Amino acid sequence: MQTLVIVAKKDNPEAVALAARIREHYPHLTVLGDRSLAHVLGWPRVEDRELAARADLTVVLGGDGTLIYAARLLGGRGVPILGVNLGSLGFMTEIPVEELFSTLEEVQAGRFQVDSRMKLTCRLIRNGSVLIEDEILNDVVINKGALARIADHETSIDGVPITTYKADGVILATPTGSTAYSLSAGGPIVHPSVDCTVLSPICSHALTQRSIVVPADRTIRITLRSETADTYLTLDGQTGHGLQGGDCIEVVRSANRVNLVRNPRVAYFSILRQKLHWGER
Numbered sequence: 001m002q003t004l005v006i007v008a009k010k011d012n013p014e015a016v017a018l019a020a021r022i023r024e025h026y027p028h029l030t031v032l033g034d035r036s037l038a039h040v041l042g043w044p045r046v047e048d049r050e051l052a053a054r055a056d057l058t059v060v061l062g063g064d065g066t067l068i069y070a071a072r073l074l075g076g077r078g079v080p081i082l083g084v085n086l087g088s089l090g091f092m093t094e095i096p097v098e099e100l101f102s103t104l105e106e107v108q109a110g111r112f113q114v115d116s117r118m119k120l121t122c123r124l125i126r127n128g129s130v131l132i133e134d135e136i137l138n139d140v141v142i143n144k145g146a147l148a149r150i151a152d153h154e155t156s157i158d159g160v161p162i163t164t165y166k167a168d169g170v171i172l173a174t175p176t177g178s179t180a181y182s183l184s185a186g187g188p189i190v191h192p193s194v195d196c197t198v199l200s201p202i203c204s205h206a207l208t209q210r211s212i213v214v215p216a217d218r219t220i221r222i223t224l225r226s227e228t229a230d231t232y233l234t235l236d237g238q239t240g241h242g243l244q245g246g247d248c249i250e251v252v253r254s255a256n257r258v259n260l261v262r263n264p265r266v267a268y269f270s271i272l273r274q275k276l277h278w279g280e281r
């Protein structure tokens, strides 16, 4: 390992101090920081594209949002991501701060395993042209603004019509994203080793329209059938785009994956038990 890229939660002094300690601890490595971290610490400023190209390992200091930001920064590269939890929930940032340096030693010695997480490719198609194409770790959300009327979401899987959801919106979640917004919309928890897409209406007007678990190799298309000026596409909770009637959102499994360094002392179900407050076993 030669180059370690640190992505630290923005404006978080604890994350900044920890990043500085990591650089001091490994003088023989090239340690680079994301844009805001490099600015705060006076490190060389390196463009996102170059960070992604050079990283051998990425250390995330923050919460789930910081990890999603790092996964997006790395783009299609499956560089291992070691997530250290400085956030409030930290579902995906499995390593506690106290174990950061011991885990880094293990990783440098090649004694680590990764959890390979499925991603989705999402395309926004308007009048037959692809306006936006992006890769997603958590979810694709089509949602209406607070005062907008309920919208019609015509939904098909591999070209076969499923239904038209009359709902506030629709969520398409990966197994990783199944414990985020999708869970709040009544979707199932999916073990991250299962490849699938969870399709869930948000507050559907028809009570029998529930979440559907779709095999990962299917193409899901949702066409907005109502003319509303106040509907949005949100990708991983990070980027938003206004939608128009007739817009089609197409979702397929991405060829790229996100590789999270596993904490060998923590099992997926113990994370669920702890973070979702299920009590003792």
Ligand SMILES: NC(=O)c1ccc[n+]([C@@H]2O[C@H](COP(=O)([O-])OP(=O)(O)OC[C@H]3O[C@@H](n4cnc5c(N)ncnc54)[C@H](O)[C@@H]3O)[C@@H](O)[C@H]2O)c1
Residues within 6 Å of the ligand: 063, 064, 065, 066, 068, 087, 088, 089, 090, 091, 092, 138, 139, 176, 177, 178, 179, 180, 181, 182, 184, 235, 236, 237, 238
């Ligand atoms: N009502 C809701 O539950 C709701 C509403 C909007 C967005 N979200 C989620 O927020 C995500 C973006 O996260 P953020 O941290 O940048 O925004 P944020 O700071 O608004 O966080 C939302 C919460 O979701 C948690 N979270 C994020 N990804 C998760 C995952 N895979 N499993 C379990 N919990 C997870 C975060 O830890 C945080 O507590 C979106 O992808 C979306 O799923 C949830």
Ligand SMILES: Nc1ncnc2c1ncn2[C@@H]1O[C@H](COP(=O)(O)OP(=O)(O)OP(=O)(O)O)[C@@H](O)[C@H]1O
Residues within 6 Å of the ligand: 007, 008, 009, 010, 034, 036, 037, 062, 063, 064, 065, 066, 067, 068, 069, 086, 087, 088, 089, 090, 091, 238
């Ligand atoms: N280095 C960064 N550059 C730009 N944006 C960032 C960076 N780190 C975090 N963010 C953004 O800041 C927001 C808050 O980060 P994060 O979610 O990690 O904190 P949190 O809310 O305390 O943790 P959790 O999500 O676990 O509750 C996220 O939306 C994330 O995308």
